[in-house]
Amino acid sequence: MRLPAFACFCFCISGGLVQAALSQSDAPAAPVHEAKDLLNRGHLDQALQKLDLLAAEQPEPVDVEYLRGMVFYQQGKMDRAATAFARAVLQDPTNSEAMQMEGVSLFREGKSSDAIPLLEQAHRSVASANVDPNYVLGLCYMDVRRYDDARKAFAGQYGFAPDSAAAYLLAARMLLRRDYLPVAEESARKAIALNPGLPQAHFLLGEIALANGQSAEAIADFDKERDLNPLDGAVYERLGDAYIRTGDFDRAQQALDRAVLLEPNVNSPFILLAKVLLKQQNPMMAKMYLERALELDAKNYMAHYLLGQAYRALGRTEDAAREYKSAEQIQETSAPHLESPK
DSSP, rough: OOOOOGGGGGGGOOOOHHHHHHHHOOOHHHHHHHHHHHHHTTTTHHHHHHHHHHHHHHSTTTTTTHHHHHHHTTTTTTTHHHHHHHHHHHOOOHHHHHHHHHHHHHTTOHHHHHHHHOOOOOOOOHHSSSSSSHHHHHHHHHHTTTTHHHHHHHHEEEEEEEETTHHHHHHHHHHHHHHHHHHHOOOOOHHHHHTTTTTTOOOOOOOOHHHHTTTHHHHOOOOOOHHHTTTOOHHHHHHHHHHHHTTTTHHHHHHHHHHHHHHHTTTHHHHHHHHHHHHOOHHHHHHHHHHHHHHHHHTTTHHHHHHHHHHHTOOOOHHHHHHHHHHHHHHHSSSOOOOOOO
16 A cells, blocks of 8 residues: 655654554564554554663564654654664665665655665565655655656656656656756756647746746747647636736736636635736725635635735725734744744
8 A cells, every 4th residue: 555645745654554564473572563553543652662662672573663763754753763764674674665764764854865775775676665666766866966767757656658758747847846947947848849739738838937037938838738728727827927927917817817717716816816906906806806715715815915905995994904914814824933942
């Protein structure tokens, strides 16, 4: 059983996976079973207390270091998790899942170059694991600028041919997500060269252009994507955003009107459309769209802030003050807080 790709960033591993990962020895000692049960039920501190006692025994019982690694991993203590998994591998070099989890822990510590050989070896020998090794390997390869290897790893996760247009487009999306903009653009253009009609390729180039502040280039690519995929609401939303940045509010409104018709349950085009309407001195209509956006997401900072602007333009000062206050509270809640030194 394999967790989804994003699970490598979570602090929780399901109890079933912990059980599946344990070695198939005849009858593990009862204390190991007890610690495993505590871990599976989320009682991490109690599990660790039992496991620390077991770790002091000579010889150390099978699976103790693996379980200690899982506790540390779920607690977010990646350095201690990596150390425990490394001990588990020393005790049992055939424990590929411990090797893989050591690699994942090192990756989350920011030690991608150290993680790669472990993940590669585990990938070759484990059929089912706690995380998808292709995904984590791809991220590690990106971190050390092995972009071709990253593409092949991501392609393997989806069953794409490694040199196909789909593989290049997938790699471009992953690269964009981690802000490797020039390499992402190169990969997307390679995808288009291999398959000029590939959906989402021009969309991704438009996203890269927007990230680079190139609104005109973004519009050109979004237009091409619209021709290929005319019922994709996200294309019209991004077109609207690009037109807003160029100051062409009439075309922005036209694009965003289409976006909200195609995606009535997505709040972002409603917010962008309200921004356009405020620029066009139409606060009443802006208010209507912002109220719909807040129905979809009541804790959206920008929707409350713009609604405050709309109320202020309508002369409703108390309502405006309330919305500005809500926006401020949401921003304070979502902002990271640094702990003061003890």
